[in-house]
Amino acid sequence: MSISRGSGAGATKTFNFKLVLLGESAVGKSSLVVRFVKDQFDDYRESTIGAAFFTQVVPVDDQTTVKFEIWDTAGQERYKSLAPMYYRNAQCAVVVFDITQEASFEKAKTWVKELQRQADPDIVIALVGNKNDLTSRRAVPAEEAQAYADEAGLLFQETSAKTGANVGDLFKAIAKKMPLDSQKHSQKGGRTSASGASRPSVDLSNGGASNAAGNCAC
Amino acid sequence: MTSVPAPVADQPGPTAAATPNATQLRFDHYGFLATEYTPAAHPQDGRDDDSDTFSVFLSPGFSKKLHSEEFRVRKWTEYLNRKAPKAVRTSKTARKLVTYGIPTQLRTRVWRFFAEESLIRTPGAFQELQTRDRIPIYDVIERDIPRCYPDHQMFLEEGSAGQQHLDTVLKAYAHYNPEVGYCQGMGRLVGVYLMQHMSPEDSFWLLAATIRSYLPTYYVPTLTQVRIDSAVFDRLLFEHNRKLADHLATHDITPLMYATSWFMTLFTMALPWASVLRVWDWFYLKGTKILFRIGLAILDCAADHLLAHCPTSSEILPFLLHIPHDLLAPEPLFAAANRVHITTGHLEKLTHQVTAHGIPDRGEIELGSVRSAKEKGRRARFRPLRKVFHS
Numbered sequence: 001m002s003i004s005r006g007s008g009a010g011a012t013k014t015f016n017f018k019l020v021l022l023g024e025s026a027v028g029k030s031s032l033v034v035r036f037v038k039d040q041f042d043d044y045r046e047s048t049i050g051a052a053f054f055t056q057v058v059p060v061d062d063q064t065t066v067k068f069e070i071w072d073t074a075g076q077e078r079y080k081s082l083a084p085m086y087y088r089n090a091q092c093a094v095v096v097f098d099i100t101q102e103a104s105f106e107k108a109k110t111w112v113k114e115l116q117r118q119a120d121p122d123i124v125i126a127l128v129g130n131k132n133d134l135t136s137r138r139a140v141p142a143e144e145a146q147a148y149a150d151e152a153g154l155l156f157q158e159t160s161a162k163t164g165a166n167v168g169d170l171f172k173a174i175a176k177k178m179p180l181d182s183q184k185h186s187q188k189g190g191r192t193s194a195s196g197a198s199r200p201s202v203d204l205s206n207g208g209a210s211n212a213a214g215n216c217a218c
Numbered sequence: 219m220t221s222v223p224a225p226v227a228d229q230p231g232p233t234a235a236a237t238p239n240a241t242q243l244r245f246d247h248y249g250f251l252a253t254e255y256t257p258a259a260h261p262q263d264g265r266d267d268d269s270d271t272f273s274v275f276l277s278p279g280f281s282k283k284l285h286s287e288e289f290r291v292r293k294w295t296e297y298l299n300r301k302a303p304k305a306v307r308t309s310k311t312a313r314k315l316v317t318y319g320i321p322t323q324l325r326t327r328v329w330r331f332f333a334e335e336s337l338i339r340t341p342g343a344f345q346e347l348q349t350r351d352r353i354p355i356y357d358v359i360e361r362d363i364p365r366c367y368p369d370h371q372m373f374l375e376e377g378s379a380g381q382q383h384l385d386t387v388l389k390a391y392a393h394y395n396p397e398v399g400y401c402q403g404m405g406r407l408v409g410v411y412l413m414q415h416m417s418p419e420d421s422f423w424l425l426a427a428t429i430r431s432y433l434p435t436y437y438v439p440t441l442t443q444v445r446i447d448s449a450v451f452d453r454l455l456f457e458h459n460r461k462l463a464d465h466l467a468t469h470d471i472t473p474l475m476y477a478t479s480w481f482m483t484l485f486t487m488a489l490p491w492a493s494v495l496r497v498w499d500w501f502y503l504k505g506t507k508i509l510f511r512i513g514l515a516i517l518d519c520a521a522d523h524l525l526a527h528c529p530t531s532s533e534i535l536p537f538l539l540h541i542p543h544d545l546l547a548p549e550p551l552f553a554a555a556n557r558v559h560i561t562t563g564h565l566e567k568l569t570h571q572v573t574a575h576g577i578p579d580r581g582e583i584e585l586g587s588v589r590s591a592k593e594k595g596r597r598a599r600f601r602p603l604r605k606v607f608h609s
Contacts, residue, residue: 026361044368047402049487050478053535069532076358076402078439081580085474
């Protein structure tokens with residue numbers, strides 16, 4: 001993550017975090033992020049091929065703002081082979097399932113396991129049951145998902161990208177869960193990069209880059 | 219050159235007419251919903267092709283002849299009737315002809331000719347495939363049908379003929395080629411065929427022939443080819459546009475992040491439609507080499523903005539994933555593509571290097587021999603290969 005400071009009185013600090021959305025195809029990952037970022041909803045969105053990218057800021061308090069850089073990934077099983085590129089170095093993940101599709105909940109659990117095994121050990125994971133406007137077709141009881149989330153140490157929220165219910169709350173809850181210890185993170189520094197890797201320090205990585213460029217200029 | 223209005227533009231099909239508020243919807247020349255960002259009635263849209271924009275690449279003598287649509291139709295018809303695809307592929311005249319776009323009335327015939335559809339087409343097979351039992355991948359296909367071209371008048375209404383045809387063709391293909399089954403992205407290809415007024419059966423055989431002839435390992439479960447091609451593209455970009463390659467590398471942006479949808483949907487999600495059809499004409503003539511040429515051309519068209527106005531990945535990625543269509547209209551795009559030179563031999567060499575150390579089941583493919591160099595310095599992997607090998 002990286003931090004930028006505003007100037008003058010009443011300035012706020014902005015913390016950047018990389019967030020990845022994972023989950024079965026057609027559970028509403030893109031709809032969720034479009035609701036969050038643009039406050040829009042379309043009944044049918046084009047399937048995501050590869051991944052889409054968004055940014056959005058969430059004010060946490062008077063002095064603090066979190067900026068999410070969001071990778072919205074394709075859901076089909078075979079696009080899973082590209083997923084590590086997106087969750088590698090992500091500081092937070094939103095794993096989405098569709099409350100009307102039991103199989104999508106099972107798929108969400110496998111994503112959680114993969115993240116806990118392969119991603120950054122400190123990654124903040126939120127489990128999200130989307131489409132909770134379709135209560136008559138509910139197939140996954142909220143209590144069951146909540147119990148699983150508690151057991152696995154995840155944030156849990158049911159949302160509706162269609163009505164907008166709980167979408168803002170979800171991202172705000174994630175923002176509040178992020179480590180906003182400016183002392184610690186301002187020492188870490190680092191740049192905003194697509195893979196979100198926190199560099200040991202700004203100076204080091206700049207030095208490395210210019211050295212490499214120097215070697216190349218032959 | 220005459221202006222032949224496409225049927226989709228002037229006579230809204232049954233799909234659009236049946237939609238309750240179809241009268242309020244505006245469509246562009248190609249049948250796509252016009253948004254506030256779309257110039258709905260661009261004067262050039264109604265034209266069958268825009269050959270004058272390409273004359274700049276041709277010698278004055280030859281271009282005179284090529285300017286005549288009658289001449290171009292005659293030439294393509296001659297190829298279709300008398301030549302083998304291989305002979306046409308290497309013909310310089312065909313290369314020049316294709317820069318004008320294949321005449322609309324011959325377009326899908328020419329695509330089928332180059333894809334060698336006749337080699338696999340079997341009467342009755344498509345009908346037989348439709349009688350097969352339901353298989354699990356049907357669930358995935360059905361979820362995607364309403365999400366394939368939801369902004370096109372042929373497909374936007376639930377249960378429309380367009381959606382049904384997509385469903386039929388994709389399910390038949392899943393049985394026809396179980397190794398591939400169905401992969402997101404394939405629907406974008408079938409949609410293009412249906413938009414060209416091909417029947418479901420013709421669309422099926424052209425999909426099958428296209429995957430067989432050009433993209434045999436693109437849609438397989440491990441997405442092998444797109445990962446190989448992205449690694450090759452990374453190399454090519456370094457060789458072709460060093461400044462931009464360095465800018466993207468500095469922010470850890472790799473081709474898999476932006477070019478996956480380019481390759482998997484043959485640019486249908488990235489380019490304005492006038493460019494899509496022109497690129498497809500070229501692709502059917504010359505094959506997958508065109509994916510690299512067009513990919514590099516797209517980046518060239520976007521480079522000025524990326525270098526001047528996108529200092530971090532927060533600006534680079536949204537721009538790269540949604541490059542404004544006016545930058546990618548046929549004229550600037552093909553002008554850029556004509557400045558990209560890639561030989562088949564060089565592509566083969568790079569592909570060999572990328573695959574020489576094996577292909578992991580998932581994730582990005584990196585050049586094994588470069589991996590240690592990468593650890594020494596972030597930019598080291600962008601040094602020319604020979605230097606890496608000799609260092």
